[in-house]
Amino acid sequence: MQGKWYGWAGKIIELDLTSKKILVKPLSRDLAERFVGGRGINMKFLFDEIKPNTDPLGPENVLIFGTGPLTGTIVGSRTQVSTKAPMTGFLGDSNSGGHWGAELKFAGYDHIIIKGRSEKPVYLFIDDDEIEIRDASHLWGKNIWEVTDIIRDEESDSEIQVLGIGLAGENLVRFAAIMNTFSRANGRTGVGAVMGSKRLKCIAVRGTKGVSIADPERFLNHIKEIYQKATTSPMFDHYPVYGTPILTDMKAELGNLPVKNWSDITIEGVENVTGKALVEKYAQKNRACYGCFYHCDHFFMVKEGKYQGVIGPGLEYESVNGLGPRIGNTDFPTILHGINIVNDYGLDVVSTGGSIALAMDLYERGIITEKDTGGIPIRWGDGDVIIDLIHKIAKREGFGDLLAEGPYYMAKKIGK
Ligand code: SF4
Known part of the structure; x- marks a missing residue:
């Protein structure tokens, strides 16, 4: 793959909550080619980042959000969350639908890697190229539906997509989920407890960019074929x-x-x-x-x-x-x-x-x-x-x- 990105946005966000550093890095084309998609690339990041004795709820654990090349196209939106799991002490990996993954792609990113632990509750706000770590003290102690409403009201934008934790994640319930679109859950393995341990309440995203398709006509023909098979x-x-x-x-x-x-x-x-x-x-x-x-x-x-x-x-x-x-x-x-x-x-x-x-x-x-x-x-x-x-x-x-x-x-x- 050379030049312009198709399917992928071509960028990842790396956020260190301890140092409050935000880095935007290019997605490696080699990774995209070899590990295709949210889950595959998440696994490679996880393999590189996690040491054998990493405590799932310690600051050394990483929490990785990934989308694949089809997310944000007319096909749909899936979000993969990967980490070391508090439920098992082994691989934590959970997939959800909803709208958040597509919005992340529209903002121009394929993955977010969260490291470290914040001293105080914070949330990440992404509006296309603007990425900000914001104070979440007014959101901590609230459940996710209310948090979504508060952020949308504060920004006067009902289309912001919010993914985050409720009280279960804050209280480190071992099977806490990360929710988006009100009821869509990255539910399994306790990924929400890892988010809570990092004191990251939510990630609110607004994106206005599209997802480029290399050969729109061929792509649409494939979709029509799949649609035909599925609906019959x-x-x-x-x-x-x-x-x-x-x-x-x-x-x-x-x-x-x-x-x-x-x-x-x-x-x-x-x-x-x-x-x-x-x-x-x-x-x-x-x-x-x-x-x-x-x-x-x-x-x-x-x-x-x-x-x-x-x-x-x-x-x-x-x-x-x-x-x-x-x-x-x-x-x-x-x-x-x-x-x-x-x-x-x-x-x-x-x-x-x-x-x-x-x-x-x-x-x-x-x-x-x-x-x-x-x-x-x-x-x-x-x-x-x-x-x-x-x-x-x-x-x-x-x-x-x-x-x-x-x-x-x-x-x-x-x-x-
Ligand atoms: S959960 Fe249902 S609506 Fe959502 S992507 Fe899967 S089949 Fe579609």
């Missing part, structure tokens, strides 16, 4: 209509639904929490990540009962199952309310469900008692307890402090 596939009758929650219907029918901490494969009332139940009772309209014709997400609304008026986006099979059958719950409104607070706190819904599932399993078997849980009887499917535990995990309050460690460290600490 049998899956197109399911995913754009029901989203990934349709997997609950399929798994229930096949008999491989994870139920009650994987101790069962079916649950009474499963028909209340299927993709079909979602569309019939709660879905209001579809929602898509940038450029995605699959539009698998839904805005939902609870119209009656205890959670009447709860509205939000971000329904996936993992979230419905994680706060549903996996913890013995078949009440969809509780799941929907739970999804909203999990997303706002910036928790990974899969591991949130995993921690609650393990705690309920141990309690039901008598391995832990109310002495351990702070007086809370944590029975399968108890909606009030589920919501209470989510708050406690994000704030690391009481028994939630143990659950915030994730199932592996919970089991080690309980040690029975």
Whole structure:
């Protein structure tokens, strides 16, 4: 590859939060050619930067954001976050949709590498060529939806894309997520805790540049071909209509639904929490990540009962199952309310469900008692307890402090 960049923006930002130094470097063409895309190049950076004894929550860890050459084109937007993971002490790597990755490309950057640790809470503001480390003391202690609104209001620009952490990341919950576009999560492996450990609240981006395509006609022909194949596939009758929650219907029918901490494969009332139940009772309209014709997400609304008026986006099979059958719950409104607070706190819904599932399993078997849980009887499917535990995990309050460690460290600490 020579000369002008196509697909890639051709630049990376390196930010050292300890020294407050910002460097804009050219992306190496050799790297782009050999490791193609956000994940590949992130892995190379990580391999070069991380030493064997690096503490995932120490200043020596690095947090890398990467986009690939297709992000920001009409194909879509994916953002890859890579680090050494607090959940496992090994590779931390998580991918999300949303709009943030495309906006980063529009601002003219492919990757951001974050090093060090700030003394005080800060956020990174990127507006095309202007890059600024800003004080985040007024944002610290707030969840990510409010933070997004504050920054957009302050800049009088509703199109700024904000990616960041809520209270879970600040409190170093081992499975804290990094959120963007309100419900899109770099959820797995605790990347949000690494961001919190660096006292970096969020990265707000506004970009006005495009992404250049080397051969637009050939590119569009490929897209048309892919579109044709995707929209005539049998899956197109399911995913754009029901989203990934349709997997609950399929798994229930096949008999491989994870139920009650994987101790069962079916649950009474499963028909209340299927993709079909979602569309019939709660879905209001579809929602898509940038450029995605699959539009698998839904805005939902609870119209009656205890959670009447709860509205939000971000329904996936993992979230419905994680706060549903996996913890013995078949009440969809509780799941929907739970999804909203999990997303706002910036928790990974899969591991949130995993921690609650393990705690309920141990309690039901008598391995832990109310002495351990702070007086809370944590029975399968108890909606009030589920919501209470989510708050406690994000704030690391009481028994939630143990659950915030994730199932592996919970089991080690309980040690029975
Ligand atoms: S709308 Fe759904 S299918 Fe499309 S990129 Fe987002 S998560 Fe993926």
